[in-house]
Amino acid sequence: MAMIWDVVVGVVILVVLVAAGAIGGVLLARHRLASNVGDNPDEVRIGAWTTNTLAGSSAANALTRARIAIHGILALHRQETIYFFASQDDHGNPLTSEHDWEIEGRGFDCRWWSFTLYDEDYQLIESLSRRYSVHSDNVVAEPDGSYRIVISRGNPDTNWLASGNAKRLMVTIRLYNPSPAVLDDVTGVALPSIRRIEKGRAAA
Amino acid sequence: MMLLAGLVTALALFMLSYRLTLYRVPIKLMEGAEQRLLSIRSTGPNTFHHGRAPTHKARQIVMPSPDLVYSSCVYDLAAGDLVISGLLPPEGYYWSLSLYAHNTDNYFVLNDRELPARSFSVTLSLRGRKAASIVSPTRTGIALIRMIQRRPDDLPVIQAAQQSIRCEVVKT
Numbered sequence: 001m002a003m004i005w006d007v008v009v010g011v012v013i014l015v016v017l018v019a020a021g022a023i024g025g026v027l028l029a030r031h032r033l034a035s036n037v038g039d040n041p042d043e044v045r046i047g048a049w050t051t052n053t054l055a056g057s058s059a060a061n062a063l064t065r066a067r068i069a070i071h072g073i074l075a076l077h078r079q080e081t082i083y084f085f086a087s088q089d090d091h092g093n094p095l096t097s098e099h100d101w102e103i104e105g106r107g108f109d110c111r112w113w114s115f116t117l118y119d120e121d122y123q124l125i126e127s128l129s130r131r132y133s134v135h136s137d138n139v140v141a142e143p144d145g146s147y148r149i150v151i152s153r154g155n156p157d158t159n160w161l162a163s164g165n166a167k168r169l170m171v172t173i174r175l176y177n178p179s180p181a182v183l184d185d186v187t188g189v190a191l192p193s194i195r196r197i198e199k200g201r202a203a204a
Numbered sequence: 205m206m207l208l209a210g211l212v213t214a215l216a217l218f219m220l221s222y223r224l225t226l227y228r229v230p231i232k233l234m235e236g237a238e239q240r241l242l243s244i245r246s247t248g249p250n251t252f253h254h255g256r257a258p259t260h261k262a263r264q265i266v267m268p269s270p271d272l273v274y275s276s277c278v279y280d281l282a283a284g285d286l287v288i289s290g291l292l293p294p295e296g297y298y299w300s301l302s303l304y305a306h307n308t309d310n311y312f313v314l315n316d317r318e319l320p321a322r323s324f325s326v327t328l329s330l331r332g333r334k335a336a337s338i339v340s341p342t343r344t345g346i347a348l349i350r351m352i353q354r355r356p357d358d359l360p361v362i363q364a365a366q367q368s369i370r371c372e373v374v375k376t
Contacts, residue, residue, distance in 0.1 A: 014210040021214030025221030033229065056310035058341075062226035069230035069308045072267045073237055074348060076302055077310045112298055112352060114271055122266040130259060132270035137354045172267065176298055176352075177315065 032063060036071035036085060036122075036170075040064060048092075049084040049173070049191045071122055082110075082186060084173040089194040095171070097163035100152040100199050103171070105192025106145050111177035112136050115149060119166035127162035134159045149192075152199070230308040238278045238346060240264045249280040249344070250373055254366040257353050273362050275349040275369055281330050282343060283373050289325035290349075290369035292316050293361050298352040303328065306342035327374070347371075 037043055037050040042064040044051050054060035055068050056077035068075050075083065088094050095101060107113065114135035119125050124132045134149050140159055141147045149159040151169065163169055171194070175182065182189055241264065245253045254275045258268035268274075279286055292299045299316040301324065314324065327337040328347075349369065351362050 010206040014206060014213070017210040017214035018217055021217035022221045024214075025218040025223075026225050028218075029222045029225035029229075033226075056308075058309045058311055060309075062223060065308060066226045066229040069233040070266070073233055073265060073308055074302075074304055074346065075267075075310065076300070076313060080300060080302070080310075080313045080315065114269070116267075116270060118267060121263075123263050124258060124260040124268065124270055126260040130270075132259070135271055174269065177317070 029066075033066055033070055036067055037087075040067070044186055046084075046187060046189070046191050048086040048088055048090050048194050050086070051082060051084045051186055053078060053186060055083060078178075078186075079183065080177065082175040082178050082182065082189075084175075084189075084191060085170055086194055087168065087170045089196055091196075093196060095151070095169035095194070097153055097166045097169060100150065100197050101169075101194055102197050103149040103151070103192045103194050105147065106190060107136060107139075107141070107147075108173075108175050108189065109179040109182050110175040113176065114174045115161065116172045116174070117151060117161040117163065118170045118172065119164070120168035120170075122170065125162060125164040125166050125169075127164050129155060129160075129162055131155075131160055131162045134161060150197075231306060234304070234306055234308050234346075237265060238344065241276050241278050241346065249278045250283075250286060250371055252277045252347075252349075252366075252369050252371050254363070254369075256359075269350075271352055271354075272350045273353050273359075273366070275366050277347040277371055278344070279328065279340075279347055279371075280344045281328065281340060284375040285373070286328040287325065287372045287374055288328065288347060288370070289372075290323065291365055292319055292322040292324065293351060293365040294322070297354075297358070297361070297365075298350070299365070300350050301326070302348050302350070303338065303340065304346045304348065305340065306344050309341065311341055312338050 040063050042052050042054040042061055044053055052064055054064050056075045114133050116133040117125055139147050147159055150156050151161045151163050153163055252275050257273050258270055262268055301314045302310055303312040305311050328340055331339050353362055
């Protein structure tokens with residue numbers, strides 16, 4: 001009787017371990033796919049910004065391919081376009097529409113560039129102005145080439161991205177046809193700062 | 205002994221289920237994207253649909269670029285090779301044709317800088333077929349043509365380029 005009991009306990013433990021292993025693998029994958037960045041050797045972090053050097057590429061690892069499918073399906077590979085993402089400011093504060101933010105930087109060494117703001121579902125944000133992006137054709141730059149882009153709900157009458165009522169925000173920079181220098185060393189790209197500003201200070 | 209066997213099996217299953225989940229996610233999402241793109245047109249695969257620059261109302265695909273005008277085609281090479289051709293907008297407009305396999309890989313891109321004649325024609329085929337200029341890794345996938353719309357009054361020029369796009373099945 002004791003032997004039968006031992007076998008039963010052993011089989012139960014085996015079944016539990018096997019189930020835990022199978023379910024654990026799925027849960028870990030789902031956990032890692034919940035974010036578009038983090039714990040991935042294909043990614044490069046530069047300040048608040050992250051880029052995936054193998055987005056869209058056949059050489060991408062399985063985590064990159066799955067993340068791109070969820071958070072940016074039909075992305076171009078890096079020779080055509082490099083994407084940078086930021087969901088937090090320079091101090092690690094998550095970007096939300098509860099606050100106003102400013103991006104300060106200069107242009108990029110590429111054919112055409114753009115900043116686009118997305119909500120927590122990685123979709124464009126509803127606003128009356130339909131002000132979804134600031135790009136190299138419509139940016140209002142200072143004489144020295146620098147620019148300041150404000151993220152806010154209201155229109156501050158400058159380079160502006162509308163944050164609407166989004167819970168979480170993600171800024172994406174796209175560099176179309178990046179120069180050979182950028183392709184050689186993506187860590188050398190001078191990326192803009194992101195800072196929280198007081199509400200209403202946007203028009204200053 | 206049984207405990208050790210159980211731990212080893214559990215570890216193996218953990219790694220297998222993790223890898224399998226990562227492998228399946230892009231394929232399932234690509235199938236969803238293909239179905240959504242097919243649902244906005246009634247002609248089936250191998251036909252281009254010409255869109256406008258996305259707004260917040262466009263939610264078929266995540267992270268759309270609001271500055272691009274897209275022409276998209278869900279392709280299926282079951283019936284034969286596919287010849288995609290057309291004209292480009294005038295110089296100064298970014299244009300690209302990108303091809304995506306069924307696992308989402310962007311395996312081919314052609315842009316306007318490579319096409320000084322301002323026209324294009326590519327043949328898409330499966331491995332092993334003759335006369336292929338581009339080999340698709342999978343039978344189905346998505347072809348996407350992107351054009352940057354810099355100003356609202358660029359639209360007629362972009363639409364003319366869109367209307368010139370042809371997609372023809374060549375029986376093999």
